[in-house]
Structures are given as C-alpha cells and as structure tokens.
Amino acid sequence: KNEVEQSPQNLTAQEGEFITINCSYSVGISALHWLQQHPGGGIVSLFMLSSGKKKHGRLIATINIQEKHSSLHITASHPRDSAVYICAVRSRGATNKLIFGTGTLLAVQP
Amino acid sequence: DVKVTQSSRYLVKRTGEKVFLECVQDMDHENMFWYRQDPGLGLRLIYFSYDVKMKEKGDIPEGYSVSREKKERFSLILESASTNQTSMYLCASSLVGYQPQHFGDGTRLSIL
Numbered sequence: 001k002n003e004v005e006q007s008p009q010n011l012t013a014q015e016g017e018f019i020t021i022n023c024s025y026s027v028g029i030s031a032l033h034w035l036q037q038h039p040g041g042g043i044v045s046l047f048m049l050s051s052g053k054k055k056h057g058r059l060i061a062t063i064n065i066q067e068k069h070s071s072l073h074i075t076a077s078h079p080r081d082s083a084v085y086i087c088a089v090r091s092r093g094a095t096n097k098l099i100f101g102t103g104t105l106l107a108v109q110p
Numbered sequence: 111d112v113k114v115t116q117s118s119r120y121l122v123k124r125t126g127e128k129v130f131l132e133c134v135q136d137m138d139h140e141n142m143f144w145y146r147q148d149p150g151l152g153l154r155l156i157y158f159s160y161d162v163k164m165k166e167k168g169d170i171p172e173g174y175s176v177s178r179e180k181k182e183r184f185s186l187i188l189e190s191a192s193t194n195q196t197s198m199y200l201c202a203s204s205l206v207g208y209q210p211q212h213f214g215d216g217t218r219l220s221i222l
Binding site for chain 2: 048
C-alpha cells in the first residue's frame with residue numbers, strides 16, 4: 001500500500017462545478033503539499049499545509065492531522081483547471097524528502 | 111521569480127550511451143533534487159543534493175549518478191542508458207528542507 005493515496009485517480013467535471021480531490025496518508029508528517037502539473041510537464045506548488053485551511057483564489061486546501069487526510073477543492077471550475085493534481089507529504093524527521101501520491105487527472109469540460 | 115531550467119525538453123538516446131541531464135536554478139537554493147515520473151507510480155526521488163559536492167541517494171538511485179560542482183547546477187548522469195530508463199525526468203530545488211520545491215519543466219527521455 002502506498003504511503004500517500006489520492007482519490008479519485010481520474011475526474012471529469014463540467015465547467016462551473018465544485019470539485020474535491022482527496023489525499024490520505026499513513027505516516028506522521030510535518031507538512032503536506034498540493035501541486036499542479038499541466039500537460040507538458042511543469043509542476044507548480046499550490047499549497048503547503050501543516051494544519052487547518054488555506055485559500056488562494058478559487059482553490060481551497062484543508063487538512064485534518066488526526067484523520068491523516070487532506071482535500072483540495074476547486075470552486076467554479078474552468079477548463080484551464082484541467083491538470084494533474086498531486087499530493088505530497090513531508091514525513092517528520094525527513095525534512096528534505098517528499099513522498100508523492102500518484103496524482104489525480106482532472107478534465108473540466110466547457 | 112524562481113526559475114529552474116532543464117537543458118532539454120525532449121531527448122532521444124541509444125541503449126548503452128552515457129546521458130547527461132542538466133539542471134540550473136537561479137535562486138541560490140541549497141537543495142536540489144532529481145525525480146523520475148512514470149504513469150501510475152508518481153514522482154520518485156533518484157538523488158538529491160543539500161550542498162555543493164554533497165549528495166544523498168533517493169529511492170531509486172540504481173543506474174544513475176549525479177554531480178554538483180557549483181551551487182546552481184545539478185547534473186543527472188545515466189552511466190549506460192537502458193530502455194527501462196525511458197521516462198520523464200524532473201529537477202527541483204528548494205531553499206531549505208521544509209520550504210516548497212520549485213520544479214523545472216521536465217525532460218522526456220526516450221532510450222531506444
């Protein structure tokens with residue numbers, strides 16, 4: 001079993017829909033990252049969380065440390081949100097290394 | 111703005127060749143990383159470097175080596191390329207361990 005599991009693996013939505021991507025992890029962590037990868041390869045860091053909730057534009061990330069679970073929400077989704085969303089955790093005591101989920105492929109249709 | 115530049119977007123090499131992938135960052139970051147990304151497996155760490163001439167093996171170092179002679183440049187070397195090293199290779203850097211990593215655009219390497 002992977003230490004970081006994402007669901008769903010694939011997601012298709014209509015423009016305007018509210019989207020949720022989930023991440024569960026099995027190790028103790030110091031931080032959790034959400035990353036976005038567009039077709040062509042480049043990866044951009046969206047959020048780094050260690051507790052609570054963060055918001056940036058239409059994106060919201062939450063984390064529940066006790067339940068070892070995080071969610072990434074996209075409000076009013078748009079075709080330009082189509083990308084792979086990757087959850088990664090930094091385990092306690094391993095400050096230089098991230099453990100990555102396999103990603104969620106999101107397609108937002110107009 | 112932060113910039114991590116990988117020398118090639120696409121590269122095609124032959125089995126047995128020695129292959130060099132170059133990565134340069136302009137942020138004076140201490141840490142640099144090489145990952146490979148394969149469908150269904152996510153990103154896996156090959157090597158990382160926390161200072162000039164310092165390196166540490168990641169999860170899948172076999173068949174690879176690295177070089178960091180200058181702070182801004184981190185090279186990944188495939189000593190004798192094999193077809194199972196066909197993959198997307200991503201370089202990243204971070205200021206210190208707990209800061210977010212900044213990624214390059216990736217090199218899609220095909221070994222024929």
